[in-house]
Amino acid sequence: MNEVLELTRVKECSGEYVLAIHDTMNVINGKWKLPIMGSLLYGKKRFKELEREIPGITPRMLSKQLKDLELNSIVKRTVYNTTPVTVEYELTPSGKEFRSVLDVMVEWGMQHRKRVLKKIR
């Protein structure tokens, strides 16, 4: 294959572009992060509320995933000085804007499903 073309492709495919996709994949990879973010799109939640809304998640896994999301600046954790202490989780601005990624994923997923089903019938 043409060496120059090869170089161009690699150039276009690397650096910022790959990095950005990598960052995004980091957020959505795995089984739990998307459901958690999906649940928080509807507003602030306490730990117990999240646990109830995400079927099958264990408290330990939920705690781990929330910590990951907090470290990644996707989720903000706020502790209120009540008795007993109240802890709330909410999406950061980055987390809220992730909605745009989800929307395109939904759109593509639906189109793709239609195409696949048309082929099978």
Next chain:
Amino acid sequence: MNEVLELTRVKECSGEYVLAIHDTMNVINGKWKLPIMGSLLYGKKRFKELEREIPGITPRMLSKQLKDLELNSIVKRTVYNTTPVTVEYELTPSGKEFRSVLDVMVEWGMQHRKRVLKKIR
């Protein structure tokens, strides 16, 4: 396992929205599918070309991933009756349209990175 069957099974237990995200995640999950699709966005490729363009992938893994993508109607495999036989891989219309998902992922990833770096400095 048959990926199409997998699609049907999920349909029974969730709404269209979750389903569509699930379908999309199915395509991008894992280490190799995005690099393969990224490479095919630049045009048809033979097996050996793909192998060269995706650093670190083994022939066995590439073959498995291409079969998955073919089953999912993301990649089309064409055999030409030459001597020796030529096999080419290209994106289907669904595969090409996946570009829109990638673009939003890149956009979000870049914005997110900027925000995180601003916070750290």
